[in-house]
Amino acid sequence: MQPGFSLRLQNRLLELDRLADTVEAFGEAHGLSPKLRFQIRLVLDELLTNIISYGYPEDGEHSIFVGMGQDGSLLRFVLEDDARPFDPLSAHRPDLEAAVDERQIGGLGIHLVRTIMDRVAYERVGDTNRLILEKDID
């Protein structure tokens, strides 16, 4: 059995605190470095914030699945939601200001995700958005 965790979050930003606690608990239990714990927490935060903020125009109560597994030196994450067809990797905060600086800042979260993770992939499977992320760790 590979070490890992999974949980379902409601589509509310406050749920991200619960995810942070889960990541910290897993990280401490499995000897992940403070930096890696921070990176995992940040990547999931950025993606889930996009999903929660932009995935449900009609709002309502929805549940998002987050799973993480460790296979030797590989960390693999799966995020699944039933939101509208929506790729969080391409989402950016809609910005009404015209300045170039503002547009760049809008994409910062996803830039962090793509830089920290080694492989990221989005696919639409039936009614589900699925994100798979992988990181090679030493």
Add this chain to the structure above:
Amino acid sequence: MQLVEKENGEITVFELGGRLDSNTSKVLEDKVMEILGQGKKKVLMDFKEVDYINSTGLRVLLLALQQLKKIQGKLVLSSIKDYMKEVFEISGYTEIFPIYATQEEALAHFS
């Protein structure tokens, strides 16, 4: 997020703690606007007790820098935890913010 404000001569020091994220960064944003309204131009943000920051928090820092630059002010950062330094680098912030290891060194920047 905890925020303790101290005055050091003309320098306003914000000692931040906890998380600087989507749920908390507005507190900092509002505080910055408040002191700008008071005519303050020199700001030091100390991150010694900050254990987490995300892109929303990073964005607030950039907004603060932009506001201060408009009035020829200065924003300096200090005491960022080692494991968070990478995101400041990835974001390009190490190029646009003076960043110091300690609050004391950061205060010296203003001299």
